[in-house]
Amino acid sequence: MNINYTPDEIAFRDEARAFLDQALPADIATKVKGFRRLTKEDHQRWQQILYKQGWYATHWPEEYGGVKWTPVQKHIWDEESCHYGVPRSVPFGVNMVAPVIIKFGNEAQKQTYLPRILSGEDWWCQGYSEPGAGSDLASLKVRAVSDGDHYVVNGQKTWTTLGQYANMIFCLVRTNTEVKAQEGISFLLIDMNTPGITVRPIITLDGEHEVNEIFFQDVKVPVENRVGEEDKGWTYAKFLLTYERTGLAGIGLSKAAMSHLKQLASRCIKNGRPLIEDTSFSQRIARVEIDLTAATISNLRIIAAVEGGGMPGAESSMLKVKGTEIRQAINDLARRAIGPYAIPFAEEELDLDYEGEFLSDENAAPLSAQYFNNRKLSIYGGSNEIQKNIVSKMILGL
């Protein structure tokens, strides 16, 4: 047993750090570390830098332009990225639809879509959830009726993250209503500029526009945009979900948030002393950091198993639950650290160009909003209840 990185892995980490030192734009890192808003342009600028470095597609085979990293290397990259304040990658193209196209798509689809994902030409979003199909995804109702060389799509998708920026959407649609729910689903790639598609923003409780509803009215989609076989979409969807689940634990993000919290608590004042010196508050921080340490090792154990040729199984569901609870606990403490200043929402201070005086701590403005926003962590990507169902079924056999 050895829980340390090998010399090769340490060399890789040094290489990653050197690259981030030199290539990560300071304004973007400042935004990420201070929980400020990122624009579409920020995401695209960083995507281009990664693309030129050849480090954008870490889950793809080399023949399609991927980079051949081991699971441990991917993990190191993830940790360093979070530490440096790299924007969280928008996963829908590169890490979600691309693996599906690579595994189940035809040659034409690979030739068309993969280079455009790599170059950043296409921005993908995910058409899975519907108003009536959340945890029970297989009950989805968006209908695609075959009409010669195309499908006619009608219905509504929801919770579409950053759909307002996307020009492509991958959708689960119902192509057969005569069979069991899981057996009548197909996987379509749809151009968002097709007539009949409407994107409507959903504003979340923190006032942000991150998610959307997408309406389809008689949208014509060429049959050649179907991935794999008709009515076999559920298989592809599940394959994609395993990719979604990896990384949802957000261990690297929690580590970055923890370091942010400790800095914050050393600047905030209680009884004339830094808050970090307050016994009860420092013990609260300590408890979460200890949980985070345990989750970090659990994460490494899963990665090591995958490195040895295994597939991440239901263990990643357990880690998703723990990891999201830890991140929410960190957000809770950050909000508590600023005391009464959790109440004001000084939105102007979220702007990087803000030159006025800060109401309290320079990083206080987004903290309450972020606490509320991150309640989503235990809901999305398969709610924590669904993850527990998976564990009880797959591991415990209950």
Added chain:
Amino acid sequence: MDFRLNEEQQMLQDTVARLVRGEYSFEKRLAFSETEAGFSVDFWKQLSELGLTAVPFSEELGGFGGGGVEVQSVMTELGRGLCLEPYLQSVVFAGGLINQAGNDSQKDVWLSGIASGELQAAVALQEPQSFYDLNDVQTRAEKKDGGFVLNGRKAVVIGGHCADLIVISARTAGDTRDAGGISLFALKSDTPGIERRVYPTIDGSKGCDITLNNVHVSVDALLGEDGSAGPIIEYQTGRAIAALCAEAVGVMEVANELTLEYLKQRKQFGVPIGKFQVLQHRMVDMMSELEQARSMAILAASVADEEQSDERRRALSAAKNVIGRSGQFISEQGIQSHGGIGMTWEYNFAHYAKRLIMINHQLGDDDFQLERYAFLLQAS
């Protein structure tokens, strides 16, 4: 022993409930929140026309002579409507401070205005460095020309952005965090030297930070004796805590009603999600938390107007601690039970959830109250 409201108290609660039901739909609240005042001036007028802003004041001042339970009855219903009006700040807190500390002529001038709703007051006790400790006062008031000159900064004054009158704590003696040496002043908000930085709050209300820059006031602005406001502030903060607990119970009631309704009507896997045992148990936990909170709000209301004692102090800290914890539980678990829909601006649940978390940040959060309770325990 009788936990029922008497006939008058029940009538009072029904009156507020009817008014809130009729005038305070969720859509209207969103619109009120967007106005410059950040609440409904019209609704405030209706409250005062019905005599509700006079509830805690004596009959000589045109009031009902109501105590903790009467205030509780009003606040719970305002909580149910997620009402934005400054009832707590102006009527309960500022009114209470002036009532306890002020002389007859000050009471005459200001309390009748507060009781009739024509004068809106706010309370500025916290400071940027004070966290929740109201003895942590750096703002200074120096004697000059028969009056005082005030300098300093007050933090997170809810309703202070549009208040006519601001009750401010300032130090006339002693060091930061000394219990003694604190004085209270009632300042007209247009007094030269007062600067306000106005902001919306995350839960839909408005407030400000106040900078006092060589603010000259006459001795008439001083409430009570110079340097002796500490115990008055502590006592009235206790009354405000009781009122805030009552509001929180109203907020939690609706949060739980909405969640239960959702569990019954939302279907997944072919059944209402309320059929899943894990969600049933969570709903039961939310309900139990509400009942714990309700009990503590009752305790707080019943000691709110009692003479000060360590028992009163402990009861109020305990109540605020329970409210903080149960509020957070109901807020978080309610969102989780709803799923994504519980996080959207367009659906009212999220706004109840936000209010519950922010109530914890007013007048000391659960950690602060726990510490205070433990301190009182050791001291006894």
